[in-house]
Every structure is written in structure tokens, then in C-alpha cells.
Amino acid sequence: MHSRTIRRILAIFLPLTAVSVAIFYLLNTTQEEDGILHASGTVEGVEVIIASELPGRVAEVFVEEGDTVQPGDLMFRLEDEIYQAQRNLALTGLKNAQARLEAARTAVNTAEATLESAQVNTEAVQLQYEITLAAARLEELPSRVSSWKQEIPNEFSLPVWYFQKPERLAAAEVEVDAAKKALEIETKNFQDVLEDATSANIEDAERRLREAQATFLVAEDLLNRAKLQNDQELEDFAQTRFESTKEELEAAQKAYDEMLSDEAQEEILQARARLTIVQERYDTALDRFNQLRTGEYSLQVEAAKAAVKQAEAAVTLAETQVVQAEMNLIQAESAVEQAQAEIDLIDVQIRKLAVTSATSGVVRSRNIELGEVLQSGAVALTLDRIDTLTITVYIPEDRYGQITLGDHAQVTVDSYPGKMIDAYVTRIADRAEFTPRNVQTEEGRRTTVFAVALSVQDSDGKLKPGMPADVTFNN
Template identity: 40%
Template structure:
């Protein structure tokens, strides 16, 4: 894997120190070039990691020149490497999950096609017979008049109404059975029902003993049970018959009859609906369609999981790259605040670099020459370290407000004077000019 080294920096542009500067000298008539002195200053960059950790390598000391992009600090990255491998494996697992769910989706689609083919084949006889089925005489419209979905909707409505009516009749029966005046009838009904059940089982048992080998004793015992259950059945039936002339009997009989009819209506309505749910409306095909939808959802979820795994991997790639801190600019190391083996916190300044490619010189002009200085004017700078050599600069900033002469001016009268700060920018590709170096400047303001 090719590492992408991402510089993690907190670049703090420090205010240029106002060095000891002389107020510019000028000719007595206030014309001609403006001269003055100051000290070279450079933009300082604080290099700090975004991720904390143990320092394992520092490649620059104070005073060392560095180039933009140089690796200055390395942190222990073993944990990040392990996490990266884990995230890489998670991506592979997520990719496999996507392929698996896609295969499941294809299988579900095939099953749907097979189900559709099957239900249409099953429906073919019904389609052929639709026009041949005789209609009730009360039907004025022909059988083909309504669309299938309309017929199904009507059948569903009939199922709903039939179930509602059945629930109503069951409630009516419960009220009749709960009526205290019907207690004797209910007891007789219960006794008769139990006697019928006992007698039926006794007959079944007798038939089994008659089919057995060496069954004489078995048949004798089974016959005794049949006789006893028959006697109870006859007694229960007699007891029940005595109730037939009572009002309670008629009420309960009517309630039970209504329940039986309502239940049959409900069953018939469901059967009619089931017969209509063929072809595309069959439950089998709907189940196959639901399986396709579920498989498609599985694919979407797997793809989302893959994107999440890839995002996690990308985060680890970034974090791994951030364990190497690169130089943001070419310059000279002014300060080194870390040593190998130390644990640095995120955001703590490890190195301070002075950007020497472009330096500045701040000088001050008297108030009566302020109007003669303009942005972009050229200036010539000389330094004692390179006698006879001139450096060209440009006025890049003119103060908007006046200030008193810096306090390091020697005379009281000089300190009481108001002046304006002028900042001159100088290209310094060869790094000859160093921070703090005294310099003299002449601003070319014209004749």
C-alpha cells in the first residue's frame, strides 16, 4: 500500500517581533528616498501532530534546514497498523457478504419466475372455464363483466362480513348459555355430549378387540364398557328429551342454529376467496415476491455495510499517515520541543520552523512622509553580513494608525514622535537573510 503522507499541522502565524528600529531619516525638505533600519523577521510555523503518541524518530535539530515535505517526526504506529489490518479484513468480509446477498437475490428471482409459471399453469383450467360456469338466475350481468381484482375485493368484503356475523352469533349463544333459566338444559346438553363421546370410543375399542387373536376375554370386557356407555347415553338422551318442550330449549336451539349457519357462511366465503386467489393473486406467488423483496433489502444492507467498512478503512489510512509529521514549508528549525521516547499529545508544538523563503523587515516612517509611501513600491535593503550586496524588496503593508516611536529609541523627543509602521517583504531563496539580522532599507518614493 502506498502511503499518503498527510501533514498534520497547526500553523500559527506569529506576530512579527517589532525589532529595534530607527525612525527613517529624511532630507530636510521632506523629499527623496526614505531611509531607515530594522531587523529581519521570518514567519514562524509551529509543527504539531493531530494524533498523540510515543515519538520514535525526530529528523531535525535546532538550526537544521528543512525542505517542505521532509518527514520531521514519526510516532509509534503499531496500533494503527493492527487496526488497519482489521479494517482491511472487515472490507473483505463485507465484499463477500455483498456477493452472497446478490446470489440470494438471483435465486429468489428464479424462484419467483418458477412460482409464476406454476401458478399460471394451475390457473389455466379455471381461466378456460370462466365463461362456461353457469351464473345464478338473479345475476343480470355476465360472469366476465367484473375484473378479477374487483371480484376478489368483493369476496374479501364477504369474508369480513361473514366473520363479523359469526362473532355476533357466538356472542348471542354465550348469552343464552349463561342465562340462569337455561342451566338445566345446558347440564342436559353437556351430559348428552359426554355420553355420546364415551359410547363412540367404547364402540371403537370393541371393534379392535374383535379383530385381535385370543380375544374372548378382551371382547367380553369391551362389551361390558359398550353396554355401560349405551345405558348412560340412553339416560342422557331421555333427560335431554324432557327439555325439548321448554322455552329455554327453543332459545338455545335457535342460537346454536344461527351459529352453525354463520360458521358455514364464513367457511364458504373463505373457500370462495381461496378459489379466486390464483395466478398472480395466489399466496404462493405473493410469498415468492416477498422473498425477492427481502433479498433485495439484504443486498442494500450488505452494500451499506461495505461502504461503512471502506469508510472505516479510509479513516485508518488517514490516521496511519498522520503518524508521520511533514515539514509544511522550507526553512530553519528554531525550536525543538520533543525528544525520542517522549509521549506527545495531539496539538502540542513539536518543532518551530522559520520560513526563510520570504522574510520581512518592519521600519517606521515619520508622519510627514506617510503620504509618500504606497503599496508595491520597491525598497533596497543591505545587511552588514553581506557588504556590498543589495537585496530588493516590496512594500506590502502600511499601518492605518499612527503609534509612538518604539521605546528603544534613545531620545525622549524621539519617543514622543508619532510614526507609521511599514512592512517590506523580501524574497530570500538562498536563505542569506536570517531572523534578527540588522538591516538598512531605502524606500524608493520617487524624485
């Protein structure tokens, strides 16, 4: 039963195939009349694929199959909600970047103003320094003149002018440092003596004695003043106060003496003497050092000089702040440019959601519907360009050598009887096409054909893709 079915199918298919082949040759192969080469074919247009560069949902379709379109005509549009939201977000970023840019510009102006103020202040401080220096030198003039007449110790063999003032200042400063260190050492030694002198609280006894002496001196001075007033009551009161402080002084002295042995008291006395001498050495060294600090080395000049350095440091800091503010400004400007570029990119994408035709043509097929999600690059519409029409015919092998590129021909169609349309050969196939598959006889070889493409010069736009056409070669 299966074999019978196959035979039935073949019985139907083979006649149909034969008819199809015959129709193909009648429509697409050449005919010869009086040596003129004729051929038949179908008008074809250049296929143009219309696709979106961006993915999205189809919002509108403006063409149908068979519609004629021109360059720039709107074909379809995709929804833009997502892109508009992205644009709003980018616009917010741009506004923020612009605000930071304005802040950066203000910071630059502020930094420049601060720098200018610091420079003006430096000039004023420098002027004040010069005034202070001039005044100090003028004040130093008498002592500088008298120093030439100063007597020097016999132990000095060099003249008074031998060492310059900076050298004497340096030597005096060394003595101050040495005296200060000696004072620190002697102070510690004195504390050690006090601690070793007795187990009792010697410091409390000394403090009591010091305070009693101070109180006694005040009471004594008060009594002397009261005697000058010729007021017995006032004098009696002052005398009573004096006697009381005297008794406290004697008690403090007795307590102090009883606390220490003769040997300990002598040791403390020597320690205090050494401490007093060392303290006086430091004070004297410091006084002599300060006496030398006159003129340009005076404290006033040093203070003015320090003010100049501080002002110059402020200028340096202000210059650094200006540089930093300018760098921040450059970064802010770059951020604005970047934010604007993002908006420009989104605007380009939004414009590309509205897909237009780049050429004139006829809509052959429409592959999209409203609401469909279209992927980027997916075929949405197919156009046939009507400004560039072609016809492909097939030339038998024995006439192949008679056709060359650029040969002219005449095209006619049934829709416009008697109208001749110019065409010229643009391509000749370099390989033969034949049916059946194996060609052994001379007759079979005559059915071997070569494809020839012609460009049709249809300036009136009469022809449409798909129209059957006859071609007559002008050879």
C-alpha cells in the same frame, strides 16, 4: 540595608537601560544622509507552526534546528500501533460485511428464482384448471340437456329452467346446513331418551344385541354355503356355529327386553325413528347438493381453482421475498460502504501520523523528542519561511508622510557586502511608538516612530531570518 540594596540595583539597571535604548535606536531607527532615508532592522521570516492533527507518541524526528526543509519533507512521525490495530479490526468488519453482501446477493438470486418458478407453476396450474373445467363441462353436457326434459312435481308452478344453477346450489346448500343442525339436535334428543329410559346400561344391551345380530347373519350365510358343498361334516360344523349364534341372539334380545318397560321401549323406538329420518334427510340433502355440483361447480374444478389460488399466493409470497431480499441487499451494500469508509478514515489518520512540511523554510525551534506523547495541535516544530522574508524598520514621525504603501527600497546585509536586494513597503503602522513614555519636548517628539514593514525580494535565497539589515528608501 534593604534600601542600600535597592540603590545598588538601580545604579546597575539604569545605565544598562540607557545603553539598551541607545542600541535600539542605532539599529532600528532611521538616519538621513543627503535627504535619503535610511533605516536598520532584522530580517524576519513568516513563522509556521508544525503540529500534529492527531495525538500520539513520537516515533521519529527527521529534522534539527537550523535545517532547511522543502514542501513535502518529512518532519516527524508518531507511532501507529493503535491505528493499525483499529485498521485490522475494521478490516475484519469489512470482510464480514462483504460476506453478508454475498449472502444477500445469493438470497436475491434465490428469491428471484423462486419467484420465476412460482410464476411458471401458476401458469401450469391455470392451464390444468382450464383443462379440468373443459372436461367437467363436457361430462355435464348430457345431464344438462336432459334437465330440460325433467319432470317437476305438481307442487312447482315455475318451469324447470326458472332458477339458475348457482341459485339452486345455494338453496341446496342451505338445506344441507339445516339438515345437519336438525341431525345434531335429534342426536342429542336420542341420547337424552336413552339416559331417561332406565338406570341400567341400555347402551351395553343395545351393543350386545347389535353384535349378536351381526354374528347371526354371518353364521346363517356360512350355513347356507356349507349346505351347497355336499359335505356332511362341514355342514354339521356350520350348523353348530349357527345354533350357537342363534342362542346368543335370543339371549341378547331377552336381556334387552327385560331391561326396558313397554313404555320406555316405545319411547326409544320413536327416538330412533326420528333420528333415522333426520339422518336420512341430511344424507339426501347432501346427495342432491353433490348431484348439482357438476360442470364448473364440480369438486374437480373447485380443487383446480383452489390450486390456482394457492399458486397465485405462492407468487405473491415470492414477490414479497424478492422485495425483502433486495432491501437486505441494499442494507448489506450500505454496511460494506460504511466498513470501507471506516478503513479509509483510519488510513487517512495513519498517513497524518507522518507529519510533513507544507512549505519551504528553516527550522527555528524543535519542541519534541523521541518517546514524548504529543497532544493534537501542540507545537512540535517552528519554521521560518525563507520564500517570504520581511524587514520591519521604524520611521520618525516627521518622515512618516514620505512613505507610502508599495514604495521600493534597497536592502543590504553585512554577509554580502555591496549586494543590493530589492524590497517594497507592505505595511505602515497607524499608531506611533515612542520612548520615553511621556514626550513633552520637540526633541522628544522626534523619537516618536512608526513601524514600516517591507517584503524582501530575495530570489537567490541569500538572506536568512535573524540577519541585521540596512534599508535605503528610493524616495
